[in-house]
Amino acid sequence: MTASAIDTPLAEASGLVLAYGNHVAMTPSDFTIPAHGVTAIIGPNGSGKSTLLNSLAGVLQPRSGSLKVLGKPASEAYRQVAYVMQSMALPEGTPITVKEVVAMGRYPTRGWFRPLTKSDRRRIAWAMDLLDVADLARRHLGELSGGQRQRVYVAQGLAQDHVAVLLDEPLTGLDLVSAKTIDDIIHSERERGHSVVLTTHDLDEARAADHVILMNGHVLASGPPEQVLSRRNLELAYGLGSLHDSDLVFIDDPEHGDGPAVDALNPPNPSRHNHRHHH
Numbered sequence: 001m002t003a004s005a006i007d008t009p010l011a012e013a014s015g016l017v018l019a020y021g022n023h024v025a026m027t028p029s030d031f032t033i034p035a036h037g038v039t040a041i042i043g044p045n046g047s048g049k050s051t052l053l054n055s056l057a058g059v060l061q062p063r064s065g066s067l068k069v070l071g072k073p074a075s076e077a078y079r080q081v082a083y084v085m086q087s088m089a090l091p092e093g094t095p096i097t098v099k100e101v102v103a104m105g106r107y108p109t110r111g112w113f114r115p116l117t118k119s120d121r122r123r124i125a126w127a128m129d130l131l132d133v134a135d136l137a138r139r140h141l142g143e144l145s146g147g148q149r150q151r152v153y154v155a156q157g158l159a160q161d162h163v164a165v166l167l168d169e170p171l172t173g174l175d176l177v178s179a180k181t182i183d184d185i186i187h188s189e190r191e192r193g194h195s196v197v198l199t200t201h202d203l204d205e206a207r208a209a210d211h212v213i214l215m216n217g218h219v220l221a222s223g224p225p226e227q228v229l230s231r232r233n234l235e236l237a238y239g240l241g242s243l244h245d246s247d248l249v250f251i252d253d254p255e256h257g258d259g260p261a262v263d264a265l266n267p268p269n270p271s272r273h274n275h276r277h278h279h
């Protein structure tokens with residue numbers, strides 16, 4: 001890879017709008033995701049985190065605006081971007097084994113109909129070992145627990161040739177050991193110079209990232225955690241007064257419950273009120 005390819009940001013978006021049919025899930029947003037390191041996407045339920053991952057993965061086309069992934073349209077970069085979804089759209093009872101699921105990680109490189117080579121098989125075995133699912137290789141995916149399934153999906157992502165990995169809530173619902181396994185993988189991916197983008201509801205996870213994107217129906221802030229996770233930004237994203245002091249990084253005003261109204265805080269984008277959806 002040339003130096004310029006290495007330094008190309010993982011993603012650059014300008015006026016990016018994302019929608020499902022008539023439903024706009026992200027209003028015009030500008031952000032850059034750096035080439036290396038861990039980026040955490042955080043925001044309330046329904047704020048567009050998974051939608052943004054879908055667009056980075058090339059699964060959801062921009063409605064308008066521009067999005068470059070590794071310097072190309074996302075739909076052309078998908079081979080280099082491993083996407084680990086929250087839950088895969090496999091019908092209940094699909095008779096697919098753990099090994100077959102992990103092997104699917106090789107298809108972007110290999111194509112669907114070409115047989116797996118020895119090096120493909122080595123890569124599959126390596127990924128299954130790393131996620132500690134080798135013992136489950138012949139089990140059907142449908143028989144596994146949620147945490148085991150999550151590890152299988154991450155193994156599939158790592159089996160893919162990639163320079164970036166997108167993880168939708170990778171640590172949610174996992175026991176301590178599984179969470180540690182996946183956390184270690186996030187760090188080793190980072191050390192290998194890959195980009196990791198994950199969604200989370202955990203402020204501590206976001207604080208530990210190199211870069212943070214805060215969402216609320218659009219990208220409210222994007223940058224280093226100490227800038228993005230300010231009290232003011234969190235109040236804008238989650239609603240004024242909804243957070244306890246102990247939740248916040250910067251306790252600059254313990255009287256915030258009686259503080260100024262949202263409008264007085266001068267939100268950067270007034271349209272943010274229109275796009276929160278409660279299920």
Ligand SMILES: Nc1ncnc2c1ncn2[C@@H]1O[C@H](COP(=O)(O)OP(=O)(O)OP(=O)(O)O)[C@@H](O)[C@H]1O
Pocket residue numbers: 020023024025043044045046047048049050051052276277
């Ligand atoms: N396939 C879809 N079709 C239509 N609307 C969708 C679809 N997926 C998500 N949405 C809507 O888009 C908005 C953003 O959803 P998204 O899943 O991106 O939020 P999120 O921040 O990941 O939420 P959570 O924290 O609950 O996982 C929501 O209003 C949601 O209802």
